Amino acid sequence: MHPDTPRRNARNAFSTLVRERGLLYGGDYNPEQWPAEVWPEDVALMSAAGVNLVTVGVFSWGRLEPQPGEWNLGWLDQVLDLLAAAGIAVDLATPSASAPPWLAVDHPETSAVNQDGVRMSHGSRNHFCPTSPVYREHVLRIVRVLAERYADHPALAMWHVGNEFGQVCYCDLCADAFRAWLQRRYGGLDELNRAWGTAFWSQHHGRWSEVIPPRRAPYLHNPTQELDYRRFASDQLRDLYRVQAELLRDATPAVPVTTNFMGFFPLVDYQSWTDDLDVVADDWYADPADPRSPARAALTHDLMRSLGDGRPWVLMEQATSAVNWRPHNLPRSAGTMLVDSVRAVAHGADAICYFQWRASLAGAERFHSAMLPHAGPDTDLHRAVIEQGDVLRRLRPVAGTRVEARAALVFDWSSWWAGRAPGSPSDRMDAVDRLLDAYEPLWRAGVAVDVVPPGADLDGYSLVVVPGLYLVSDQDAANLARVPERGGVLLVGPFSAVADPDAHIRAGRFPGPWTEVLGVSGEQHRPLPEVGVEVRSELIGDFTAHTWSELLRADDADVLARYAGAGLAGRPALTRRTHPGGGSAWYLSTVPPADALNRIVLAAAEAAGLRAPVDCPPEVEAIRRGDVLFLLNHGTRPRTVRLPYPATDLIGGTRTTGDLVLPAESAAAMIEEDR
Numbered sequence: 001m002h003p004d005t006p007r008r009n010a011r012n013a014f015s016t017l018v019r020e021r022g023l024l025y026g027g028d029y030n031p032e033q034w035p036a037e038v039w040p041e042d043v044a045l046m047s048a049a050g051v052n053l054v055t056v057g058v059f060s061w062g063r064l065e066p067q068p069g070e071w072n073l074g075w076l077d078q079v080l081d082l083l084a085a086a087g088i089a090v091d092l093a094t095p096s097a098s099a100p101p102w103l104a105v106d107h108p109e110t111s112a113v114n115q116d117g118v119r120m121s122h123g124s125r126n127h128f129c130p131t132s133p134v135y136r137e138h139v140l141r142i143v144r145v146l147a148e149r150y151a152d153h154p155a156l157a158m159w160h161v162g163n164e165f166g167q168v169c170y171c172d173l174c175a176d177a178f179r180a181w182l183q184r185r186y187g188g189l190d191e192l193n194r195a196w197g198t199a200f201w202s203q204h205h206g207r208w209s210e211v212i213p214p215r216r217a218p219y220l221h222n223p224t225q226e227l228d229y230r231r232f233a234s235d236q237l238r239d240l241y242r243v244q245a246e247l248l249r250d251a252t253p254a255v256p257v258t259t260n261f262m263g264f265f266p267l268v269d270y271q272s273w274t275d276d277l278d279v280v281a282d283d284w285y286a287d288p289a290d291p292r293s294p295a296r297a298a299l300t301h302d303l304m305r306s307l308g309d310g311r312p313w314v315l316m317e318q319a320t321s322a323v324n325w326r327p328h329n330l331p332r333s334a335g336t337m338l339v340d341s342v343r344a345v346a347h348g349a350d351a352i353c354y355f356q357w358r359a360s361l362a363g364a365e366r367f368h369s370a371m372l373p374h375a376g377p378d379t380d381l382h383r384a385v386i387e388q389g390d391v392l393r394r395l396r397p398v399a400g401t402r403v404e405a406r407a408a409l410v411f412d413w414s415s416w417w418a419g420r421a422p423g424s425p426s427d428r429m430d431a432v433d434r435l436l437d438a439y440e441p442l443w444r445a446g447v448a449v450d451v452v453p454p455g456a457d458l459d460g461y462s463l464v465v466v467p468g469l470y471l472v473s474d475q476d477a478a479n480l481a482r483v484p485e486r487g488g489v490l491l492v493g494p495f496s497a498v499a500d501p502d503a504h505i506r507a508g509r510f511p512g513p514w515t516e517v518l519g520v521s522g523e524q525h526r527p528l529p530e531v532g533v534e535v536r537s538e539l540i541g542d543f544t545a546h547t548w549s550e551l552l553r554a555d556d557a558d559v560l561a562r563y564a565g566a567g568l569a570g571r572p573a574l575t576r577r578t579h580p581g582g583g584s585a586w587y588l589s590t591v592p593p594a595d596a597l598n599r600i601v602l603a604a605a606e607a608a609g610l611r612a613p614v615d616c617p618p619e620v621e622a623i624r625r626g627d628v629l630f631l632l633n634h635g636t637r638p639r640t641v642r643l644p645y646p647a648t649d650l651i652g653g654t655r656t657t658g659d660l661v662l663p664a665e666s667a668a669a670m671i672e673e674d675r
């Protein structure tokens with residue numbers, strides 16, 4: 001048998017589940033909060049709402065193993081039997097995110113230590129140390145018990161390992177594991193000293209025991225030590241995921257294994273995890289107060305789809321209305337809830353789930369919205385949940401299909417980490433902000449985008465945008481440089497290719513590995529005062545740039561925009577080098593306001609021959625998935641879209657030729673004729 005066969009089987013099992021049931025719909029189900037009499041009612045209401053997938057057991061460790069080695073699984077048998085009888089698939093969790101109090105009391109070393117050296121107490125959740133062998137031993141014991149007991153249960157459709165991996169611990173056990181990780185990375189101390197640049201500030205390490213995590217220190221940490229600790233912490237969590245996943249795969253080779261990501265989460269490098277997941281899953285909590293929420297959501301969804309190489313993914317958690325963890329929790333409208341879910345489907349999700357099914361009456365999340373609110377089923381919110389089940393049923397033809405993108409945005413976790421390290425020229429050059437800025441024009445224009453690492457195979461993309469890639473290896477830099485050389489369009493943003501993988505600054509004119517391909521080179525990064533700087537451009541139109549500028553020289557490139565102040569008058573702000581094969585390499589050295597960036601990105605997209613599927617009025621998004629053209633109006637006014645072909649809406653059922661009127665906060669999924 002080919003070594004990848006079981007993984008393929010597990011991936012196929014997810015596709016089969018979707019093929020058999022259509023798009024999946026449901027949420028976290030935490031039945032241990034209610035007496036058993038409530039469960040049949042839950043299951044009946046789930047069925048009535050079209051729920052066909054629930055995640056069970058994420059935080060059930062204390063109920064399953066109330067004291068060490070004492071098992072109480074009868075209640076879970078009962079819950080799974082009820083769900084199986086109703087035909088509801090179960091994504092069964094391993095409860096590793098929250099160990100019961102006895103583990104912390106009996107084995108204090110299983111609890112994490114923060115940067116100040118304070119050991120976390122139990123009493124909340126996620127207090128574990130990812131390294132602790134005792135914690136891992138207890139985790140694996142309960143995972144084994146669950147795997148053995150439920151391997152053949154008819155409800156079992158998927159495994160959900162832990163929850164939102166994201167802990168960083170600074171204890172002595174982690175310090176030891178960090179040293180072992182560094183030994184694997186660097187071999188010896190000489191190489192570590194070189195990579196960390198310890199000649200500065202008397203940081204030379206003469207013995208491994210001197211090497212520690214970046215615990216609280218008086219002033220700035222060594223930036224490479226910090227970067228390596230982030231890499232290590234992400235790998236350590238992945239290892240904790242892996243040991244559980246391996247055990248589950250041994251028990252049930254054909255059951256997909258996943259865990260829930262958290263979008264652009266700063267503590268875990270998801271690009272290094274994706275091979276470990278049979279299906280990518282994400283938690284997305286839209287902020288109703290954020291005007292950029294639709295764009296942010298779309299970008300995050302595109303990241304998730306790209307992490308899984310374009311395969312359908314799972315929206316594992318979102319909120320039906322308000323969350324309880326922001327300072328002031330605005331509710332979400334029913335319309336937004338629907339449009340947001342359809343957006344996720346449009347961007348490649350085959351499952352739409354919520355936290356949680358029934359709203360808690362007690363505990364830390366008692367004010368978090370749910371699919372079944374405190375007030376019960378006779379509520380607007382629950383009716384909206386039922387309606388959503390119906391919409392997802394109608395969208396069944398989309399299940400399993402793909403989004404084809406010819407534009408890529410480049411993102412890399414190590415680069416994000418290194419670029420926002422303290423002691424940098426500005427703390428306003430966050431890579432995710434730059435990514436969203438560059439994404440919005442494409443998203444608004446309806447150009448489909450993948451979000452890829454710098455080492456990705458870029459051959460299928462005619463436009464590659466690198467909004468901000470502070471750190472890049474020579475190899476990845478060469479990979480990106482090939483884009484214009486083979487006829488594509490490469491657009492590079494400011495503060496890019498500054499550092500190498502050790503986070504050392506690349507000496508010489510910047511962006512070091514790209515000065516030739518871009519035909520431009522720089523000598524000074526110049527953060528801007530609040531007033532910004534005027535930029536003159538015939539092609540783009542004049543604008544006032546903000547945050548950042550660079551002292552550049554065009555060596556072999558057309559200057560498309562020039563600074564008119566800030567000590568840079570006449571110097572290039574935006575350049576383009578046209579390559580012999582027709583490709584072009586653009587360099588933008590500042591942060592333009594949204595409308596100007598819009599024009600720049602769209603000019604690059606046009607040069608790459610990318611066209612939107614339709615002309616989108618404001619607040620309307622368009623994206624094609626498979627044969628379906630999704631049109632989403634996230635605004636509060638009706639909008640009209642001119643359809644290029646006659647088309648029938650899968651959701652509303654009506655056929656339209658010419659103008660389609662999208663009511664406020666509504667979604668259409670058009671099957672076009674004769675395209």
Ligand code: GAL
Nearest residue numbers: 163164283285317323355368
């Ligand atoms: C997620 C978590 C859930 C729940 C939810 C509330 O981060 O996985 O268990 O706490 O947030 O929004």
